[in-house]
Each structure stands twice: as structure tokens, then as C-alpha cells.
Amino acid sequence: MSEHALQIHGVSVPRFVYGTAWKEDTTERLTERALEQGFRGIDTANQRRHYCEAAVGRAVANAIAGGLASREDLFLQTKFTFRSGQDHRLPYDPEASIAEQVEQSLISSLEHLETEWIDSYLLHGPSSVSGLTTEDWAAWQAMEAIHDSGRVRMIGISNVTLEQLERLCREARIRPSFVQNRCYAATGWDRHVRQFCAAEGLIYQGFSLLTANRPWLATSDVAEIAARHRRTVPQIVFRFALEVGMIPLTGTTNAAHMEADLEVLAFHLEPDEVARIETVAVR
Numbered sequence: 385m386s387e388h389a390l391q392i393h394g395v396s397v398p399r400f401v402y403g404t405a406w407k408e409d410t411t412e413r414l415t416e417r418a419l420e421q422g423f424r425g426i427d428t429a430n431q432r433r434h435y436c437e438a439a440v441g442r443a444v445a446n447a448i449a450g451g452l453a454s455r456e457d458l459f460l461q462t463k464f465t466f467r468s469g470q471d472h473r474l475p476y477d478p479e480a481s482i483a484e485q486v487e488q489s490l491i492s493s494l495e496h497l498e499t500e501w502i503d504s505y506l507l508h509g510p511s512s513v514s515g516l517t518t519e520d521w522a523a524w525q526a527m528e529a530i531h532d533s534g535r536v537r538m539i540g541i542s543n544v545t546l547e548q549l550e551r552l553c554r555e556a557r558i559r560p561s562f563v564q565n566r567c568y569a570a571t572g573w574d575r576h577v578r579q580f581c582a583a584e585g586l587i588y589q590g591f592s593l594l595t596a597n598r599p600w601l602a603t604s605d606v607a608e609i610a611a612r613h614r615r616t617v618p619q620i621v622f623r624f625a626l627e628v629g630m631i632p633l634t635g636t637t638n639a640a641h642m643e644a645d646l647e648v649l650a651f652h653l654e655p656d657e658v659a660r661i662e663t664v665a666v667r
Contacts, residue, residue: 387649389424390631392561392587395503395537398425398459399626400646403591403635404440405429411436414637415443419452421642427564427589427633429463429508430493432473437462441497461504461562462493463542464523466511482519486526490535504562505536509543516551528558540564540586546576553584564589564633569600569665573628582629591633593621600665609657616644623648624661 389396402418404411404427415426428440444460447453464486467478476488493502505527511519527539540562541552553559563581567574567590574590581588594601601617610620622645625632634645653661 390587393538396459397503397587397631398423399631399649400622401425401427401459401461401589401631401633402642403427403633404436405434405635407439407635407637408436410637411439412443412446415440416446417639418642419443419447421639422646423642424453424457425459425461425631427461428497429465429506430475430489430496431463431465431470431508432475433469433471437493437496441495441499445498455499459503460497460499461506462497462502463506463508464489464527465508466519466523468511469508482522483526483529486523487530490530494535501534502536504538504540505530506540506542506562506564509541510548514545514547516548524552524556528556531558538562544577546580549577549580553586559584560586562587562589562631564591566590566592566596567625567630568592569597572666573625573630573662575662578628578630588630589633590625590630591635593625593632593634594618597621597665603664605660605664609653609660612657613651613653615648615651619644619648620653620661623651623653624658627653627658628662 389398402423404415407414426440428437429435430437448455475492476485507523511517530536531539538561539558540560542564544563549563563586565574565577578588601621606617606620610617622632636642
């Protein structure tokens with residue numbers, strides 16, 4: 385396994401991804417900065433409520449035009465978001481069928497990102513907190529059809545429970561390649577979903593690794609490990625994520641932090657250190 389990229393279905397997937405949520409007018413500048421610092425994986429969504437996908441597309445286009453990277457060097461991930469997760473700025477006709485909404489959203493994403501294909505297309509979350517509804521299956525089947533068309537290389541799901549994921553994998557024609565969840569130390573860093581992903585050959589992406597876990601990152605356990613390696617606490621957390629098989633996301637707005645985040649690819653934690661962090665909030 386490369387420290388810098390995984391090979392999944394013939395696609396090179398960076399082991400660290402830059403997330404573009406909640407950046408509004410700074411999205412283009414910060415995405416360009418992340419690409420300049422060395423990120424090659426970019427996560428966004430066609431959900432104007434929390435993302436500015438078109439600004440991500442401008443940043444990517446600028447990077448390609450400036451010779452910083454080619455489209456083939458980049459891993460672009462975006463999402464279809466149900467109406468309940470959107471504001472009034474919809475990327476589809478709310479009166480259209482779910483399948484048509486997925487298609488319209490995908491066409492809009494391709495235009496925003498100025499690309500002919502999306503590397504990873506995620507269902508932003510099931511329509512209900514438990515179970516899978518007819519709307520979820522309609523969306524997933526539309527995503528499968530888009531995958532068949534070649535415009536999307538892989539599909540996945542975000543904000544999903546273990547029960548929902550198990551059912552999706554059991555009944556879908558095309559299983560998810562990626563599972564992206566908010567990752568809480570208090571749940572063993574989403575241990576049960578991660579274990580299922582590992583057993584089934586799915587790739588787990590973790591977000592909010594820092595912001596969702598501030599109390600636990602202030603513990604002496606994490607501080608001692610950081611001091612031992614002469615690294616920052618965020619670097620230790622991101623390195624931990626890599627050690628347990630996650631692809632971490634970072635949304636930092638600080639260029640120095642972007643550089644520091646990528647430095648986690650250059651060192652390792654000891655097995656006992658990984659175990660201490662994994663159980664920091666569940667002892």
C-alpha cells in the first residue's frame with residue numbers, strides 16, 4: 385500500500401483528501417492553496433447550502449491551466465444531496481423524479497467542476513436516519529446507471545449507519561466503493577462501520593476528526609504521543625487515521641496546516657500508540 389495513494393478499480397485515490405465545506409467566498413482560493421501545497425484529492429458536494437462546487441471547479445481549472453496538475457492527477461469527489469439537505473439553491477428540479485434529480489445534479493456537477501468525469505460520486509446521506517427508503521433506492525439505482533455510463537468511476541455513501549450500509553451492500557447491484565462518515569472518538573472512531581468496511585473491501589473516509597473530538601484530543605495520552613514524535617496533535621490524529629486504514633479529510637484554511645497535514649505521510653505510529661488513541665474516549 386502506497387503512503388500517498390491507493391489503487392481502487394484502476395483509479396489512484398490519494399490517502400489524504402481536502403474537504404471544501406463551509407468555505408463560501410474563500411472556496412476557490414483555499415482549494416487552489418490546497419492543490420499548491422500538494423493535495424490531489426478534493427471533496428465537494430452539489431449542495432449550495434454548505435458548499436460552493438463551482439468555486440472548486442474554478443480552482444481545479446486554474447491548477448490545470450497553470451500546469452500544476454493534470455486532470456488525471458486529481459481525484460474529484462462530489463455528492464448528490466436530497467431536497468431535505470438543500471436550501472433554495474437547488475441543482476435540480478424539485479418536481480422531477482429522484483432518478484431525474486440525480487441525473488440533473490450530476491450534469492450540474494460536471495459543469496461546475498469543468499470535467500468529463502467524476503472519480504467518486506457519493507449519496508450525501510440516506511433520506512431517513514434509519515433504514516433505506518424507496519427514495520434511497522431510487523437515488524442509488526440512478527447512481528449505478530451513471531456509473532455504467534462512465535461519467536462516474538466509483539460510487540459511495542456518506543453519513544450512513546452500520547445497518548443501512550449492511551443492507552446497501554447486501555441488496556445493491558453495485559456496492560459502494562467509499563463510505564464517508566463523521567468520525568467520533570466516543571464511538572471508537574466509528575469502529576463498527578470501519579470494521580465492516582475493512583471486512584468487505586470498502587474504503588472508509590473520516591471527516592471532522594479534529595472538530596468532533598476536541599475534548600479527547602486534549603488528553604495526556606494524545607499529548608504524550610505528540611511529544612514523543614515531535615509532532616502536533618492534529619498530525620498525530622491524522623496519522624492515526626491512516627494507520628487504521630482511513631482516508632482522512634481535512635478542511636483547514638491555513639496554508640501552514642495544509643503542509644503539516646501532508647507531512648503525516650512521512651512517519652508512523654507504534655501499535656501501542658494506535659491502540660491508545662483508538663480507545664482514548666471509550667475506556
